[in-house]
Amino acid sequence: MDKSYDTAVEAVADIPDGATLTVGGFGLVGVPIVLIRALLQQGARELEVVSNNCGVDDWGLGELLAGGRIRRIIASYIGENKEFARQYLGGEVEVELTPQGTLAERMRAGGAGIPAFFTPAGVGTVVSEGGMPWRYAADGSVSVVSPPKETKVFDSLGAPREYVLERAIRADFGLVRAARGDRHGNLVFEQSARNFNPLAAMAGRVTIAEVDELVDAGELDPDEVHLPGIYVDRIVQLTPEQSAERPIEKTTVRIRPEAN
Known part of the structure; x- marks a missing residue:
């Protein structure tokens, strides 16, 4: 083709x-x-x-x-x-x-x-917990924030570790x-x-x-x-x-x- x-x-x-x-x-x-x-x-x-x-x-x-x-x-x-x-x-x-x-x-x-997949990147920050400003209003206030994401603990290399779900x-x-x-x-x-x-x-x-x-x-x-x-x-x-x-x-x- x-x-x-x-x-x-x-x-x-x-x-x-x-x-x-x-x-x-x-x-x-x-x-x-x-x-x-x-x-x-x-x-x-x-x-x-x-x-x-x-x-x-x-x-x-x-x-x-x-x-x-x-x-x-x-x-x-x-x-x-x-x-x-x-x-x-x-x-x-x-x-x-x-x-x-x-x-x-x-x-x-x-x-x-x-x-979707789980990754350790961003766990414990606004990336996973939400609250990151996505959009500001004209007056400088925050009008849209990121939502919290699902997290889960997996046994990684013999030790438990928390991961965040990313779509x-x-x-x-x-x-x-x-x-x-x-x-x-x-x-x-x-x-x-x-x-x-x-x-x-x-x-x-x-x-x-x-x-x-x-x-x-x-x-x-x-x-x-x-x-x-x-x-x-x-x-x-x-x-x-x-x-x-x-x-x-x-x-x-x-x-x-x-x-x-």
Whole structure:
């Protein structure tokens, strides 16, 4: 089955208002920026986004956020995005913060058909006990808080330990970025760009991938494939100009001795 689409605009055309999206990337690495911009152009609103973070103020998911398209975000941290922090504290967007490893496993579990799992991460904190601010009111008060979660004691390695129940994440659509892909949807990720992308792809009921290089079926070595095509429904090849856009989130430099 040839899953390729000519443009990102065509690939995201049927994403409706109120859809839930899992989006790959960590910081600015492995972010499906072309699909995000196509969705911004498409106009879908009231979106619920699941991603490690929400980009920065003027790039990545930060573009959707600045456009007022996101209603709710499940993420592990707010990061360097000042607009994200402003909207959260101003009551414009609801934010469910979850431990990074838990977030990864929630997406993986959704893709694997596991409805929930127990983890020690967050036991004894607001993660398990509830009360974490999910949404603020315009006056700065907290209007929505996280509910308490079920906990259970298991005998772990010969000693009892408490665990918290976390529910899997299954989204309407998944948006991911890969280095190479074939027309059947098999994907190969480049180094650290692998990050949350395979998990976001697994958790999407309809997953759309943008790739730097698109090849015919059979050209990828099966041992190189990081994500099998069964998890990918649509694939778009980027132009060389689109592939070359890879901004650096933070640039740290030093004065070289010879410059003195």
